[in-house]
Every structure is written in C-alpha cells, then in structure tokens.
Amino acid sequence: MKPLHQRLHLYTEGDDTFIFVPVDDGIDTQSLTIHRASGDIVLNRPNTPIPTYAKRSQRTIYGIAGLISLSLSEYVIVITGRELKGRLMGHEIHRATDFDILPLNPSVSVHNPHHPVEAHLLALVRSHLRGGNFLFAYGWDITRRLQAQWESQEEAAHKALWEMTRLIEANDPDGHQDLSTFILPIMYGTFDLRPTFVQGRNLQLCLISRRSRFRAGTRYFRRGIDHEGNVANFNETEQLLLVEGPTTPGAQRISDNQFATKLSFVQIRGSVPVFWAEVNTLRYKPDLQIMDLQETADATKKHLLSLISVYGNQYLVNLINHKGYEQPVKEAYERHIAELNLPNVRYEYFDFHNECRKMRWDRISVLIDILKDDLEKEGYFRLDAAQAGPVKVQQGVVRTNCMDNLDRTNVVQASLAKYTLNLQLRELGILSADAGVDDFEGFSKDFRELWADHADAIATAYGGSGALKSDFTRTNKRTRKGALEDGLKSVLRYLKNNYFDGARQDAFDLVTGNWIPRKNPAAALFLVTDARPLITRSVPVAASFSLFMICAGLTLPRTSGFRSGNHGKGLKDNFGIAKRARWLGTTRSRVGVDHIELAEMKKRVD
Template sequence: MRPLHQRLQLYTDGSDTYIFVPSEGQGQSLTVHRSSGEIVLNKPNTSIPTSARRYSKTIYGIIGTISLSLSEYLIVSTGRELRGRLMGHEIYRAADFDILPLNPNVNVQNPPHPVEAHYLALVKSHLSGGNFLFSYTWDLSRRLQAQHHFREKDAQKAMWETADDRFFWNRFLQTRFIETAIRSTSSDFGAFILPIVYGTFDIRPAFLHGRHMQLGLISRRSRFRAGTRYFRRGVDHDGHVANFNETEQILLVEAQTSPGSMRASEDSFVAKFSFVQIRGSIPVFWGEVNTIRYKPDLQIMDSPETTDAMRRHLQEQVGIYGEQSLVNLVNQRGYEKPIKDAYERYVAEINIPNVRYQYFDFHNECKHMRWDRISILVEKLKEDLQRQGYFHVNATDPTPAKLQRGSVRTNCMDNLDRTNVVQATIAKWTLNEQLQELGILPPSGTIDDYEAFSKDFREMWADHADAIASAYGGSGALKSDFTRTNKRTRKGLLEDGVKSTVRYLKNNYFDGPRQDGFDLMTGVYVPRKSPSLSLFLITDTRPLLTRSMPLVAWFSLFMICAGFTLPRTADYSRIYFFLVWLVVLALSLIFIVKNGIDYVSWPRLLPPTEIIHYMGPGYRSGYHGMGFKGAAGPGRHHPGKSNSKWLGNKKVKVANRVEEMEMGSVSSKKRRD
C-alpha cells in the first residue's frame, strides 16, 4: 500500500488557486482551482507562482470538500495528536481543522448569509466534537485479518482504494478527489487522499511471564445511518443499522526475554492476534419519539419491508465476518419487551443459515449487583466462540495459524452500556484463550490473577466504552465501574445517575443540531444552492403560544420567589399573590408537558416526521406530549393525529424530499463506485 503525504505546505494565489506542496520534497504538487473546483496534479518540478502566499499553518491532511448553499469549501487538518504506534505505524487523531472557501466572496468567519453561517456552524461543531483517527502508512479502517489476506493485492494500491467503505468516514467529502484520482493517469494523486476513521484507538505495553506484549483496542464507527441516540434507530432499506461499530482487540507478542532486558523493535512480533466483535441497533424499523419525558414513546413500524431489510443486514454481516451469534440484551418485560418480540419474530421468519440467536435477560440475571452472572452468557456462547475462533499469525509463517470465521453481534436498546459490559467480558475470555495458547498463562489461568495487566485491560475497555457512548448517547458509558474494577459499586450507581441526567438533557435539548451535523458531513443531506429556500433552518415556526410558555413558567417562578421578599402588610393579600402565580406556573407546566414534543430539539435538515406521525400497523407505547387533541391513549396500535403540525410543515417536507432525492442519486453513485 502506497503511503500518504504526511505534511503539506499550502499556498494561495490570490483568489484563483490553492496549491498544496508536499513538505517531504518528493512528489508532485496539487492545485485546486477556486473558480471551477477543478483539482489538478501538477507536473514534477512545477514552480510555485511568485504571486502566491504561503499559508501560516502546516497542513497534515486534506479531509475533503463540502458544498453548502453559497460556496464549496475545502476542509484540511491543521493539527494532529499522536495516539500511539501500531506495529511501527503512527496513529494520529485529527485535532484541529481549517475550512477554506472556494468562493472568494465568502468569508468563513463572517458568512454573507445566516443560512450559510448555520451550515458552517454545523460543520465546525461536527469536526470539533468527533474523534477522528488516521494513519499515513496503515489502513486503520480494516481489521488485521482482512489486511493480511489482501496484503499482496493491495501492495501497489492507494490507501483510499483499500479502505473499508463502511468506516471511511470522510468518503463523501473525498468524492471530488476520488473521482479525479480515478480519471488521473498518475498514481501519485492517491497520496493526497487521507481516509479518516471515526472511532477509538488505544495501545498499551504489557509484560507477563517474560514476554513483552502490546494490547490494543480499535473501534470503527460506520458512516451509514450515523447519528445520535434517539434520532437514529433501527435499520434502513439498504440494511444499514444505527450505531454500528466494529471493535477489534489486538494482541502483539514478542519473543521470550528475561525481566529487565531490552525490547526488540516495534514491529518485530513473533505472534499477532486479532479478535473482532460488532454491535448495532436492532435491525427492524423502529424509533423512540422524544416528548421531554424521561422515557420516550417507543414506536415499532410493522412494515412488509422489514424482512428484506433485516435479511440484507444479516447477509452482509455473514459475508464480511462469517457466522453470526446474535446476542440480544434488551429486557423481556416492560418498556423494552415489544422491540425484543419484534426482533425475535423477524429473525425466526428469515431463518438465515450461519445465524444463531441468543437472548440474555441482562438486568434480571444481574440484579442486586450480581454482575458475575454475565459468566452465564459466556458459557452459553462458549461453543460459538471456540468455533468462530480468532485471527492468529506467526512471524515465521505467513500462513495464518488461525482465522476468525465468525463474530458475536451484541445489542441492547442503545448498544452502549449493557453491550459494553458484555463485549468486554467476551474479549477477556478470548484474551485468556490466546495467552493460554502461547503458554503465557496456565490452562486454568486468567488475566485477573495479574493486577497490572488486568487493570490496563479494564481501563482500555472502559475508555473505549465512554468514547462510543459519548459519540452516540451524549455522555460516558453507564456501568463502566464494573468494566474498570471488575465489580459493581454504589459509587458507580451514583455516577450512572449523573450520566443519565446528562444524557436526558442532551438527547432532548441539544441533539438536533448534532444530528444535522452527521447528516450534512456524511452526505445524507445535500444543501440547496439558494439559501432563501432554507430559511426554515434558522427560524422558529412554532406558534407564539408554544414559544411563550417556557417564559411564562420562568416568570411565574421568579414572581413566587420574589413574593417572599414582599412586606407583610396583609397575609391574605400574599396568599392571593402566591395562589395566582402558582396557578399560572402549574398551567404553563401542564401545557409544556402535554405538548412536550414541541420542546424537543429536533433535527431540522431531515426531521423524523415519518416516525412521529406514523399511521401504519405496529406498536406505540404511548402518545405523550403530542398535544391536548392528539393523545390517543397508551398501547394503541394507530396513533392519533398530532397537533405539532410545525414538524410536518409542507415547505420543509417538500424541500427535504427534493434534497433526499438528490442525495439518493449521489448515494447510488457512491455504492456503484
């Protein structure tokens, strides 16, 4: 695989061109023409125009281009952090970004139109809030087994050609560069295309029984159906599920040495192991409708297309990973039961070979903080884990000693907290098997017998859990005290309460713009070129009464507090004063709760109107917060019509439909590529 340019110097020639010159002194320079957006690989030894001025920052990679309403923009990385070295390859996190307009009349710091300013704010927020990883010499998007299998075929390819399309996060942003590279006759063009991965990376040294080792953990988040906790659930028609993550645990072992001896070079390992697990939302059409209550309304759409969508999803996983063990951790009673029943019904209906379903009632089995009982699930999966195996290759033999022929697909409702605990437990069981195979651990040994090694393992998995939970749910993972300490604690319960509160606030009042950022950056939504058609993005179309109620509630509370400072001239007058404002406060709060759906921060680019106003067969847990006239009562199968008509504004829906159609053609073209 051909490496990428690690540093670029940027020159701007007035308002005509951006010129990228490799700092290494080797390779051709690249010119981006601002007027047309054309990208040209210059001939060798092309000199920089004397009128060009050097950009003040070093460029560590070109992320890609994005077209907004008034201009196309070039996104570049101007800061990076070294996160570690994997087999001699440096892994970085993109730490800072600059956005360069192609239109010379547009200023990024002071956009000429409020709609353009809104779009730019979404781009900046997404870039600053994500954990974007990359390497110039290692394909971070693919697991070790896949890279080893295609190593000869990929030797002369550019990194963008070998990257896993699911985890090539900036694939949409790189569309123009990739199309130019395909047309180009020069192989040097690929050195400018930097794939980034949205995920986590951690690698730590370890020493056990005379063996130096490195233990690594990589998670890769899929760019398909990406988003936030309540605004991306379930499966789409292409078989992509929300919050899909591939997690790879890597163990690298050096030759036998004595304590205190010097280590070998970073890439001289006698044995390399890889173990992959996956997680993803339950692959049926479902969602949760926020109504500012702690538990949203659970909506399951019983669509005839569900069977095909789930089949596509599971067949894709079997085709990529092999045999699938589906571990379902949702509750079998109460709020979560309908989604469990729907999952089981469709899995039984499609009956795909090499797919085995395993249910585990996590909360019931582990109640009263008996978290050691997760071992019951591992025991049930033991035969599957032994049959699926893990990847193992030795330095003396290029032929792998073992291949991983399947994976465990774990899910709970969010694929976060319960899923994290179970995946860490399965990973520890597999790590014990690998160390026992090498003779580092005795046949009945476990890493829990070695506190330093065990602590690194637990912290690695806990940090990984927090990162995935923050990206999807808005806070660190719950139950992470068990992952970090091997036991559930009351302090952990208190911390979980704080995290749950943070999640509630973010999911209800802040996740709308975050979801818009995901949709914009992954190409699900393509802005129209006329900002006047997108004014709905920056205006509040709710009725005046709806908008005023929070202010009325706050003012009533202020007046009640102020009442305690009034002089005691007449007790009955104070009673009337408090009574009036308490009534006003109560009425305003009742209105807010009854119309809670109007106070949620919904995505504006692609609002989930089809879920909120779904009228077909299926299940709905309730119709809370949908207005005084729209409540149809809990447990009914057909929802009443919501009063929240601003969510289904015709102009908004028509604009979104046009843009979805435009994006559909782009997505189809990407899939053909």
C-alpha cells in the first residue's frame, strides 16, 4: 500500500499558487501545486525548486482534507492540528483537531468575506469541522473493516488508501499525475482502544464506528430512506480483539503490530428503510409522517441488496414500540419486508420496552437466546499469525434499529458484542466454558466504558446529547440515577433538535455535497434573510422569554419580608394561561429546504 505524506509545508506564491511540500520525504520529493486562478492541480517533478519569493506558512500541514466550492470561491481545507488516539497494529490513529480554510480566489478573505452569504457558508463549514469527530491514519485503512482489507489485500498492495473527489479527479496514476500520496482518507466516526490483561495474556480491545456520508445529518432532519437506498444514521461498528501468544513470566512484550490472533466482529445500524419523517412543531414529540410511495419497495430492496453484497446475510432486529406513537413506523417496515421476502434476510422483532420494563434490563438475554444460534453460525473474522488464510470469516451481520438508532440500539449492540467476545475468548482457550467477561472486573470495566463512550459519541453526532440508558452499558445495571440523567439528556435533545439542528443539517448538506451553493451570492440571500412577518419571527423569542420569567419567578429568592394576602395569585393565574396556550411556531432549516431533498441534485464530496 502506498504511503501517505504525514507532514507538509505550505508555500504561498503571491496570489498565484499554493505549493505543498512533503517534509522529510527523501531525495525524490514531489511537491503539489494548486493554481489559484484556474484551480488546476499539478504534481511537480521530483526536486522542483521552490520559487525564491514564495512565502512559507508557519503552520505544519498534517493532511489535505479536500476542496469545497462556495459562492465566491473554491477553498482548500487542510488539517493543521491532530491528536494521537492510539496505536492499532503498529499504526498511529489520529483525530483532526484543527483546520485551515484556504481560498483559491485571492480577493476573498476567509475571516472577513465581503458578502454575507459567503460568510454564512464559511461559518457552516467551520462549525461542521469543529463539531465533527474526524479520524485518519497514514499507513492503515481505518475506513474499512479488517475482513474487507484482507479480502482485497493483493489488489490493494500497490494502490493508495482511497480509491475529496476534486483531488481524485485530478489524479492520473497511469500518466505523470499520481496524487495518491497526498490524498488522505478521513472518516467521521469513533475510535477507542484499551490494552488489557486476562488470564496471563496481553490483549487489546478496540472499537471503531464508521458513519456513512450518505443521507448524513441530524435526528429530525434525516429520517428513513432515500431513492438510492441510503438510510439516515447508518453506522458500521467493528469490535477488534488483538491477542498476543502465550508468554512466559517476565518475558518482554512484543511490539504493537505483532499479535498471534486478530479477531473482528461487525454490526450495523440504520434508520427504518421506508420513507418517513418527523416534523418539528415545538411539541416534545414531533408530527410523524409515513409516506406510502410507490417507490418504497424499490428503495427498500436497493438498501437490503446493498447490505447483502457488502456484509452477507442480514438479521434485522427491530426494537420499535408495537403500539402508540411509534407503531406506524413498525407496521410500514414489517409490511415491506414481508412483501419483498428476500432470501438472506431474516426479520426479528423485539419488544424492548415491554420486555425490559421496570428496569429489568437483564431481559435483553431473551433476545440473545433468540439470536445466539445465528450469531455462532455467521461467526466473526479471525486471523492467526501461524496460518496464511483466515481461520474464520464473518458471513452475515445483525442490523439493529430503534426509532433513532441510538439508545435502545446501543444497549442491544453492546450485549451482542459481549456475547461474541465471550465466544472468542473461550475458543482461544483464554476463558473456560463457564466463564465470561464479567468475571474479570478490570476487563469488564474496559469493555463497558468502550461501548458507553462509543454510544455517547454517536448519539451526540445525530441527536445532540449523550446516549440514554448508558448507565446500563457502563455498570451492567439500570439505576434511578441513570434514569434521572436520561431526563436531563432528553431536555437537551429537545432544545437542540428544535432550535439548533437546522443549521447543523445545513452544514452536513453543504460539506457532503447534497446542497451546492449558487455561484451568484446575490441569488442566495434567502440564506441570511428571513422573509416572514416580524410578528411571526418574534413568537419563539417572546415565548422563550416568558418561560424564562416564569421559571425565574418560581425559583429566585424573595427579597422582601412583607407578603400581602394576594401574594403569588397573579403568578399562578399567568402560569395557568401559559400551560393552556399552544405554541404554533415551527422551526426549519434556513438553507434551501426546497433544494436539499431533491433526488436529482448533483452530489459531490471533496
């Protein structure tokens, strides 16, 4: 696999070019030039001298993330800060912590653009980069699961990690324009690794989640499926177990990339694959809409066939409530699955809230008992250092969903992962047939924290707060304290989903290419102006201020010792009126709601 440049120096040649020069890359260094006027990307000949009047940036570049086109200019996004998250099989895994945005148009200022539309778009890009969890590695493909990497190892031996459209379009490996060493694959997801010790064996337990760039977005603005078969909040989660061979007491520990056995277990999650939506109305539960379209069966089929081609057999675990608010989504899902009747697809409904009511979370074992034969049959991926090929391959995956694919899904996925981890450790002879992960407190604690932190990260990216029910994942018990914390998280989600997620969704659509800005910023003034009447725009502000004053009146201490006989009656009357009033305002995304859902909109990812 071709190596990537780990550090670059940036030179600016007046208003003409950006020149990226690899640092410590040997004698045949090839620099990369981006011409600002034309946007052309050119790989220079080895050892091409830097122009004498080019000015070098003081900041080190750790990778080129790509190019994005806004209204007034194209911009190069570069990584200027990184944090080491761990070493996996000898390779460093980094999180991008800081970015720079470089305009190709020399007349455009990134920090003070002369048009409000461009300023708004740049603010969206910055907020997305600042709020996302972007991971990358220079020598190991973190974007693909271990089994997929092994299956394509011969084909990929002389290829780059990618295979940023803007840089890829300029790449010509058969000619003289091989840009592969500059193209850095970046993943939006999570990574955590814990070294541990069990029964005299050194282990590493790693958890990686990879969030799909298709139909990406926030909780209420991205639900269900699109016409291409992509679903909202789709995540692939891989649990890796790396095991050293038996060692004698006092023996020196081998290096990070030498393990006797490597094991991988993959699960997936995604929104219910039918056309449905939830429309914010400022009520706690938004309006639920099921779109019964003729195209639903075709879109659902595309989705499932795509999963089968990538992962093998599909076990669909549905955790949605069978009555009440969620019932229509469950019924639509089951109707289309039954009509399609696809081979290699098995559907399993688990009434999560009913089975686990009154904090009986141990009842998840009922679902494990239903699935355990299939889990053992489909298996996991295993490589042994002593063998040329894999000992086992994973032939199918469990696809879990609840309404949001967050809280209930996290609990079930962690339980399935623990069951499989026990199988793996018993097969390796590290645990006896009647022992389990929970019998080793240190190892069990690492496992629980690994999954709980992963759950919080996915929930924050999609729902705006940490995961609910995470106390069970962290402690193996559902507690009243955890239930209270869930109430606070639910309030935080309500506020973010109703008041802030419109802008977050705009940023997702802009960066992933689902919405492409017009080149004439004057035609996009709707992005920064609100044409609604003043009285309509003021309703949320007035309502919020009224609620604040009510809460302040109920909670702030009184400063006077004198109380009249009628003290407090006015407040009670006002509060009663406030409780009976209905808020009629709605929130919406400010960037082209009429545009971002069009199936024919051109997509481009830089």
